[in-house]
Amino acid sequence: MxxxxxxxxxxxxxxxxxxxxxxxxxxxxxxxxxxxxxxxxxxxxxxxxxxxxxxxxxPPPLPTAPKTPPLPAFSSKRPIFADDVKTYDPTDLPLQRAIVAKGSPWSRYAARLLDQVIWAVPAVFVLLVIAAITQNPWFINLLSNQVAAILMIMPLFGLFNALTMTFFGNTIGKTIMGVNVRPENGRKAGLSFYLLRELKVLVFGMGIGFPIVAFFTQLYQHKKVKIEGQATYDRDLAEVNVYFTSKIRMGVVLTCAFLAAAYLNSPAGEALGYPLGQAAYTLVSSFR
CATH class of the missing domain: 3.30.1490.40 (GYF domain)
Known part of the structure; x- marks a missing residue:
């Protein structure tokens, strides 16, 4: 590269x-x-x-005789030596303008985890609206199963991310963590591109949502990004740049995201399902 x-x-x-x-x-x-x-x-x-x-x-330009007059003895100036010239380095630029090499897998992970926490409540609300529309007992019972609910919510995360990046250019999590996704090889950055990438992330990065499978797929993709600078699901599809990194920011984001995820999976968080279900039923009833 x-x-x-x-x-x-x-x-x-x-x-x-x-x-x-x-x-x-x-x-x-x-x-x-x-x-x-x-x-x-x-x-x-x-x-x-x-x-x-x-x-x-x-051909190179013709050599010319140097025309540098000698410096006066009283001048404070001195000739410039080779050691005075600093090699060009991208890190000399402001951090927000420099692209961090190797893709920074932890920045990307923190960005996606933050987006998932943000979309958790809207995704649950969408599923409750579907339940209110269909009133299918099998589907309603399926929502009460945590693993089944996660498997249904994961595709919604991808849909929300794709729509957000299509209309606003980036997600909240990626913006906070300095992550940017753009097409490779002259592709158009439209809804179909982002949907395709989110589908590949869901399968090859998140293991479709199965906890044990997701652990190994994320571990594998972390290694790929760390060594090669690119995840396998982005190969020949997308280029992911990280424009700045901050251990403090990453620590704060990961801590907040994990605490929010723990709350949503706690009895207190599960209690949110009742008012969300009421709101979904009221919304559907208003259109009947």
Whole structure:
């Protein structure tokens, strides 16, 4: 994976093929700074063997004699030495403009967990509305089973996330944690794209909602993001960037999300089902 500098802002990671396409399209110049794992510092694109052949060879400018007058003895100025020049580093930029490498799996996990807590009550309300409309005893009894309720709620989380990102550009959790999702390979960022990604996250990232399966799928995806910078469900589909990380913010978000989840699964949280059920029944009755 490669990174490059555009308008003094580092961009990446991108694949080698995307770099080649940018060079051929004239969007990446020979002097553009690039970096990849294995390089000790940022290098110009024309100095990389893989890209050198793509640039049209041009003769260098004719050498000219230096015209630097000697500094006066009383001047406070001094010549600039090589040690004075600092290597370009993306971390020198403001944190909110720099993309954090490797995808930061814990930031992504905290963002999704926060979104799920936010959508928990609306998702339960939707299921209660369906129960009030159908008045099916089997479906109503199914809602009282915690595992079955989770399996029904998980797809609603994905639907809510897809709708929110389509109309507002991002979810609340991702905005707070600095996470951004965008299509790869020129795809259009529409509802179908976000629905497809949420479906893949549900199956390959969340194990459809089965607790034991979800533990292993999340552990596997965490390893993939940590090592490769991309989850398997995002491969050839989406690019996920994390624009800032904060251990304090992550700790606060995870703590609040876990406490909220514990409350919703406690007897006090389950008691919310009664007023929600009443509200759902009243809403459905008003349309009959």
């Amino acid at each position: 490669w990174h490059f500098v555009e308008n003094e802002v580092p961009v990446g990671p991108v694949t080698e093929q995307e770099m080649i396409d940018r060079i051929r399209g004239g969007r990446l110049k020979p002097t553009t700074l690039v970096w990849s794992e294995g390089l000790t510092s940022w290098e110009s694109a024309e100095s990389i063997e893989t890209f050198k052949r793509l640039f049209r060879a041009t």
